[in-house]
Amino acid sequence: MSIQDTFPWTEKYRPKILDNVIGQKHILPRLKSYVSKKTLPNMLFAGPPGVGKTCCAIAIAREIFGNTFNQDFLELNASDERGINVVRGAIKDFSRTLPLGANFKIIFLDEADALTTDAQQALRRTMEKYTGTVRFILNANYSSKLISPIQSRCSLFKFRPLLKEDILEGLNKIIISENLDMSSEAKDALFDVCEGDMRTATNYLQAASSVDKKISVETIYEVSNSAQPKDVITMIEKCLNGNFLEARKFLENMIFEQGLSGEDIINQIYKKLISMSEDKIDISTKIQIIDKIAEINFRLVEGANDRIQLEALLAQIIFIASKKGD
Numbered sequence: 582m583s584i585q586d587t588f589p590w591t592e593k594y595r596p597k598i599l600d601n602v603i604g605q606k607h608i609l610p611r612l613k614s615y616v617s618k619k620t621l622p623n624m625l626f627a628g629p630p631g632v633g634k635t636c637c638a639i640a641i642a643r644e645i646f647g648n649t650f651n652q653d654f655l656e657l658n659a660s661d662e663r664g665i666n667v668v669r670g671a672i673k674d675f676s677r678t679l680p681l682g683a684n685f686k687i688i689f690l691d692e693a694d695a696l697t698t699d700a701q702q703a704l705r706r707t708m709e710k711y712t713g714t715v716r717f718i719l720n721a722n723y724s725s726k727l728i729s730p731i732q733s734r735c736s737l738f739k740f741r742p743l744l745k746e747d748i749l750e751g752l753n754k755i756i757i758s759e760n761l762d763m764s765s766e767a768k769d770a771l772f773d774v775c776e777g778d779m780r781t782a783t784n785y786l787q788a789a790s791s792v793d794k795k796i797s798v799e800t801i802y803e804v805s806n807s808a809q810p811k812d813v814i815t816m817i818e819k820c821l822n823g824n825f826l827e828a829r830k831f832l833e834n835m836i837f838e839q840g841l842s843g844e845d846i847i848n849q850i851y852k853k854l855i856s857m858s859e860d861k862i863d864i865s866t867k868i869q870i871i872d873k874i875a876e877i878n879f880r881l882v883e884g885a886n887d888r889i890q891l892e893a894l895l896a897q898i899i900f901i902a903s904k905k906g907d
């Protein structure tokens with residue numbers, strides 16, 4: 582096996598220029614216009630994981646700086662355990678020399694929402710000090726975790742989970758380039774488990790491809806540690822029909838045969854329940870079950886026994902369904 586075979590596809594297929602970033606159509610035109618004018622405000626990229634925030638930050642810097650990218654671009658991680666002082670030190674060292682490729686340098690600060698409030702205050706002063714020659718791109722999963730003085734110093738860009746067509750576009754590129762054979766059902770399954778996160782989709786695809794170049798629906802659920810949706814739906818339906826023993830068989834299969842964790846299973850029960858139509862389950866039953874799911878999810882997170890808690894959930898679903906119309 583060569584290094585190329587084990588190299589993570591998320592890096593291999595990371596877009597190098599903004600034109601290759603998929604989705605995020607509400608954001609890209611503004612970013613492209615900054616690049617073409619070689620001007621940049623301080624920016625805050627917020628949004629869920631794996632949707633292109635880091636990709637865009639690096640692509641912007643590459644396009645603006647070209648050959649001087651390595652001298653003019655600095656990537657730092659705010660959650661660095663050595664603390665904000667190390668981050669500030671690095672910013673200071675980096676800002677000492679003049680920019681080469683434009684009239685500013687770019688500092689990309691990942692996980693800015695991991696900074697404590699005190700550290701954010703310190704960062705705010707640092708940002709102010711270097712406004713002449715440095716532009717900051719802050720990256721956060723939750724923009725609300727940043728203090729308002731920092732938010733107000735940045736243009737906010739809200740990245741969204743990628744749409745199905747975007748994920749499929751990204752996957753198709755990899756599928757062609759890696760010579761994979763993947764049915765549209767398997768692609769649907771991969772979209773189902775990745776939840777708009779292209780990093781996760783790419784990682785699952787790579788894991789599945791190491792089993793076989795022909796990628797099946799089953800392999801996707803296997804590598805993503807998910808139960809087959811049809812099993813989860815059948816399990817819920819068995820409960821709605823009052824059949825505890827049958828429903829429990831599905832649960833046992835998920836826990837013991839497939840080795841799924843309680844939290845994985847309860848998340849899937851929740852997702853499938855939400856998407857069940859009114860003719861299968863009326864809204865009042867659904868609401869009561871969601872309430873129970875929340876309670877049992879909490880117990881699972883607190884470390885209670887997976888099997889007992891999930892069996893209790895099945896019992897509760899039966900109980901709620903049987904009371905319907907009473």
Ligand SMILES: Nc1ncnc2c1ncn2[C@@H]1O[C@H](COP(=O)(O)OP(=O)(O)OP(=O)(O)O)[C@@H](O)[C@H]1O
Nearest residue numbers: 591594595602603630631632633634635636779780
């Ligand atoms: N919009 C996108 N277009 C193309 N590829 C993408 C996109 N978003 C994510 N990817 C793929 O996923 C990988 C991770 O993306 P990226 O590093 O930009 O995520 P992120 O949004 O910064 O997530 P995090 O919040 O976890 O840092 C990329 O290397 C790329 O392979």
Ligand SMILES: [Mg+2]
Nearest residue numbers: 634635691720
């Ligand atoms: Mg990132």
